[in-house]
Amino acid sequence: MDIDRRLPLLGQLSPRQFMRRHWQKTPCLIRQAVPGVRSPIERNALFELAGRDDVESRIVAQAGERWTLRHGPFKRRQIPPRSRPGWTLLVQGLDLHVPAARSLLDAFRFLPEARMDDLMISYASDGGGVGPHLDSYDVFLLQVSGRRRWRVGPVRDASLVPDMPVKLLANLHPTEEWLLEPGDMLYLPPRWGHDGVAVGDDCMTCSIGFRTPTPTELARDVLQRLTDALEAPGDEPHYRDPAGAATATPGLIPQALQHFAQKAVVQALNDANSLACALGETLTEPKSIVWFDGGGTLGQGQGVRLDARTRMMYDTHHVFINGESFRASGRDARLMRALADERMLAARAVAQLGGDAFELLADWVEAGWIHGTDD
Template identity: 40%
Template sequence: MPISPLGNLTAEQFLAEYWQKKPLLIRQAVTQFDWLPELSDLLELASQDDVESRLIERKNNRWSCESGPFRPSRLKKLANNDWTVLVQNVNHHVPFAAELLYRFDFIPHVRLDDLMVSYAPPGGGVGPHFDSYDVFLLQVAGKKRWRISAQSDLSLEPDSPLKILRNFQPEQEWVLEHGDMLYLPPHYAHDGVALEAGQTWSIGFRAPSAQEMGGAFLDFLRDHIELPGAYADPGLQRPHDPASLPPAFVEQVATMLQGIRWDEATVREFIGRYFSEPKSHVFYDGPEDDLDEEDFDQAVGRRGLVLDLKSVMLFDENRFFINGEPLATDPAAATALRRLANTRRLPAARYDAAALAALYDCYQNGYLHLG
């Protein structure tokens, strides 16, 4: 059982007293690391096409921001201070980063986003800013000074490539060392500056705007509704004003559009698809040696299964979604699939035919792998 990152607090205490309410500093939240990357490891990730990365520099009090992938020669030109390399979705590429991210499963998986790693030499940071989502900031090696504020003035510097607060007024300050972690609710102003070369591992959460979800839901409806009939006006009469919208035309169109309906089941399916859908740069590779169903059954019995690091699996009662797709399953498969979704793995065992059928399709798509 993974050690909780909340220190002496229970998940229930944290959710009741701090979640989306006030900041929390936890000393030595994470003390054991199976992966401690060097700068070279992060730069290697930042050079890959399927990894989102950014380079932020501050020169002569001016900010700049470049997006990766980066050539090694670009990163060799960096100064000794005042820059930051950020690598998104490290949990897609490093098993320990994924395991650490899912230690935060006291928050539903549907809200988990990614684990981002940023490296900064002395003076490095991204400026005073705020996030629209909850975030845990874990210090890994080195030291960083964090200043935070609950200020209501969130106006930004004009003409800046970054969302830098124009008038940051810090209220609290801490120095975080290796293993220390700071939780911040949404819209809490903060500024982190490296005192020694080190990393910040940011555990972020999804909080899409109503506008974003509304647009996505309308796209979903467009692909899932069927409106019968077509416009017709056999009783049309010559108009007095040809350019005017005829009331009968407006009424008929309004009646046709009333056929666009949804219910809670429609919303649940949309949520399952939307919140498990991979980002545009994410791809899956099927198995190199594709087993047939019988051999797959035998292999699962010996080795078990693990979800791909990039896979997101959610469920709603007996409906399951993986990477934006619904799984067609028999109710008999529900127990095994719930366990896979919750723990991201299944132990070596014999599973019933219904579960194996669903698992085999996911295996062929590269959504999961033999343990």
């Protein structure tokens, strides 16, 4: 992607300009970001998707001051009728199941894959919404059908309304209000209060969300990977204390053993290669409800494309895919990085791979992580 090309998606700003002016700084309303937009999924197909076990879905409804929250999967009769006001169906990870949603998500690949989360879609009846709230992540809110009114403002008091099944801000003081039509889009940085309410029937909004992990979350996941990968060399020395003395306090942990443990942990954390692998594997780990349909084969003369559910990234020395890491260098590394960036490789590029790299692609095709193509 040319990050200096002005895009209608960003209000005729280039990705570089948008990131400098708005990213994690200020909201940005973009009229007709996607002219002529159509919802990536029809209403009835969305309702069917919400009934699947491998799809995250929930329904939020409001009746006066009363709010309810239910989690899917939902049978068709459990979804309220369109004529009933004040309810919203939310389906997470639409990009994992609907090619048009994946294509829509790909329009935002001027941002790192490591930051991308998913595309969620909400269907709301008249007056439907999830209430005034704030998110910890960056989000683009694209109106794809119907209309939605947004009230937005900075949050100085993050207190929540007590005893509610959904997190509702008790004191949202909006500074802006916009009515979004199909094709309009609103970008919101983390922790900006917002309240979106459907105006009329068949309101559908796509939310393109981006991960913002906390230090604790990232450390927990990376350290788990790091410890799982630890292997002891055959000649690794054991703890020794030849100068140890008899003790009258056997419950006290010896200071020498504390130092031994500290040195071992620091040594493991100082292994830059292992730490890099643990991070890449963590960032590409598919969500727990994701599984792949394997059994394919890669033929000579074929290109490849990533499955919509596959996460692939790289660093200076490694390629990461779906929670696994591989060392790569030279031409093979360059081509694998191109696959991660473009999510596809043409047949002529696949033909340039070395034998080991081609076999690796074949293994990924068999696992369902990538698919062979004839272009």
